[in-house]
Amino acid sequence: MLPAAEAPAAEALALRLARAGHGMVQVLGPLDLRLAAGETVAICGPSGVGKTTLLRILAGLHRDWQGRLTLPGRLAMVFQEPVLLPWRNAQDNLTLATGCDVGVARAALVRVGLADKARALPGALSLGQQRRLALARAFAAQPDVLLMDEPFVSLDPALTDEMMALLEAERARRPMATILVTHAPAEAARLADRLLRLEGSPARLV
Numbered sequence: 001m002l003p004a005a006e007a008p009a010a011e012a013l014a015l016r017l018a019r020a021g022h023g024m025v026q027v028l029g030p031l032d033l034r035l036a037a038g039e040t041v042a043i044c045g046p047s048g049v050g051k052t053t054l055l056r057i058l059a060g061l062h063r064d065w066q067g068r069l070t071l072p073g074r075l076a077m078v079f080q081e082p083v084l085l086p087w088r089n090a091q092d093n094l095t096l097a098t099g100c101d102v103g104v105a106r107a108a109l110v111r112v113g114l115a116d117k118a119r120a121l122p123g124a125l126s127l128g129q130q131r132r133l134a135l136a137r138a139f140a141a142q143p144d145v146l147l148m149d150e151p152f153v154s155l156d157p158a159l160t161d162e163m164m165a166l167l168e169a170e171r172a173r174r175p176m177a178t179i180l181v182t183h184a185p186a187e188a189a190r191l192a193d194r195l196l197r198l199e200g201s202p203a204r205l206v
């Protein structure tokens with residue numbers, strides 16, 4: 001057995017992708033993506049290169065691909081838009097989406113500053129509160145791997161900073177591997193251990 005200092009970190013995710021596409025059009029691959037437990041990787045690349053497609057493959061939302069995915073733990077995803085259930089209150093948005101119990105949902109709402117909004121419908125929340133609710137939903141899933149698809153896009157700098165601070169606090173509380181798709185170098189520099197770039201057609205990771 002290797003001494004602890006030389007032992008490889010546990011792997012949170014390993015993708016060996018031969019190809020992925022939309023119908024006849026190949027968008028991605030071949031490419032390999034591996035994440036150690038607790039590691040944060042930022043992925044950037046030009047618009048339309050396939051970043052969202054890659055995240056959707058990892059989340060099981062995109063089926064048109066060939067290869068092998070190993071993902072031993074729980075996964076949660078934060079989309080560009082909050083994608084909330086409009087007729088369910090904030091607390092139900094967490095429990096219904098993740099299967100977590102009310103205590104876990106309440107605790108996640110507290111951590112994102114929405115303790116007093118548990119009974120509020122998404123439509124009664126500000127944009128920033130809706131974004132924080134989407135983050136709380138991901139936290140309530142207690143993921144081992146968190147996928148974030150441009151989660152701070154179109155937010156003002158103060159709200160972006162607040163969202164990043166919430167993510168940092170959650171990672172300090174409970175480590176999770178994170179993939180952050182972003183166009184913003186400052187977000188990648190602050191949050192990520194590694195920066196990867198999707199390039200080409202079909203796209204590869206460089």
Ligand SMILES: Nc1ncnc2c1ncn2[C@@H]1O[C@H](COP(=O)(O)OP(=O)(O)OP(=O)(O)O)[C@@H](O)[C@H]1O
Pocket residue numbers: 022027045046047048049050051052053054
């Ligand atoms: N449902 C779909 N049907 C056909 N083609 C699609 C579909 N969704 C995406 N595409 C195409 O696949 C390619 C990759 O799209 P994807 O959304 O993954 O890119 P992206 O890098 O996330 O872009 P952006 O930074 O603009 O969000 C694009 O050329 C897009 O037009």
